[in-house]
Amino acid sequence: MRKLRARSLSVSEARQMLRGHELDSATIDEVIEDFGRRGYLDDAALAEVLVTSGVERKGQGRVALSRALAQRGIPREVIDLALDELPDDDDERALEFARSKARSLARLDHDTALRRLMGQLSRRGYNGSTAMKAAKTALQEATFGRGTSGVRFVDSD
Known part of the structure; x- marks a missing residue:
């Protein structure tokens, strides 16, 4: 009961925790069933x-x-x-996250920024095509209106 107060447990986690108290399987099954009936485990x-x-x-x-x-x-x-x-909005959520990170990566060269943003999106569980599309769009938006490098060529005539 104390474990359940601190954090909701899955049935599997509760079963594992009860095994740690050296209870026999019949007793564990009874406790799990009772907790399920009471709504403690769902x-x-x-x-x-x-x-x-x-x-x-x-x-x-x-x-x-x-x-x-x-x-x-x-x-x-x-x-x-x-x-x-x-809802099937992984693309939108990925783009929203990418936009929030793209501004801080805009100072990097495009390939490095793309690689880092793709990594961040992948770690959050977005598939490759979703991550690539979101990263490219967000980086393009973040760099829109400014050149891709800080170098300017001036005609000296």
């Missing part, structure tokens, strides 16, 4: 909260969200249902 509700948090606070894409839920021991079918509830 993988679907936990997945929904984690997906919402990952999208709103961390700007994560589907890949990162799926990985995070799987690491918490949430079953694949529950993960798929939670991700199906997401």
Whole structure:
């Protein structure tokens, strides 16, 4: 109960925590079933909260969200249902994140800025094509109106 007060647990995490207290499997199953009936353990509700948090606070894409839920021991079918509830706006979220980072990378040469921004987007779980499109668009917007280098050639005639 103390663990549940500190942080919501998946059924898998609760089972693992109870094993650490050297309980037999029948007792563990009873506790898990009781906690499920009381609403203390609900993988679907936990997945929904984690997906919402990952999208709103961390700007994560589907890949990162799926990985995070799987690491918490949430079953694949529950993960798929939670991700199906997401609007199909990975492209928009990736572009929004890329825009927020592109301004700080605009001082770098284009290839370096693109590589770094792609890495940041990939770590947040955006697939390669989504990350590339968002990074290119954001960098183009950040550098629009200024030359690609600081070098100017002046005619001295």
